[in-house]
Amino acid sequence: MIYVYEIVTKPLTSKIISEEICPVCNKNECIELTLYMRYTTLVIPFFGMGRKTGVVCTNCGEVLKNPDVSVFAKKKYSANIEAEIKQIRNNYKRTLWQLLYPWSFCIVLPLIVLIALGYNKINNKSIEKKSEEYAALITNPQSGDIYKSTWSQENSQLQGALVKLIRIDADTMYVIRSKEMIPMSFSKAEWDKLSSNADAFDSKEYKVKKFTDLNGDNFGQFFMYNKDDNGKITPKYLGAILNNNAAMDLNFETIERAK
Known part of the structure; x- marks a missing residue:
């Protein structure tokens, strides 16, 4: 999006200068003096440029003083008009709104920055609180916990699945996966397509290593350990709880625990 300044x-106020004759049409009581305020705007006013004056004949349209010309331009008006210009500039009292309006951006910008900083601080506290909550749930798993998780099986691409914890035996967890899966997504609408009802899960159990704490290698991740013919145990990565460290501000929960 492009904004043009x-x-x-x-105009702030205007008056007819009495006893002043137009040098072009020679009419009297038709010379109008106007006081203006000038500012630069970019969507909203943001930089005041002071006050200007203009003088014009309302009868013939002759411009005796153009508010847009330089202050160093040659004067085309009388000493009487010059005195009236000084008087209107000195006597006109601007309202508070007229004083502040040309500087709207300069006033609004700090407010926007303060609001943004305040929101960011609140948001960071919210994320920190959610991170602590998730850490407690992950390091102290309970039967019945349901996780929105990434899932990879038989070298397939990561997908999204609901993973339900059935039971815990020492450092081993037994989990089952939802029958339906979705393409990997951070959209609440996509995850809502998966049901957490009991009949929505497959009966196949996966034997995975119990979660470790935040500093461990298995925080919120599902590793299945296979033993080969020689008795060697090798880990197989299945997936991980979505947003397990609450680093992203998602609008849905990725860990559900029955209350």
């Missing part, structure tokens, strides 16, 4: 000249 614009210089705005906005």
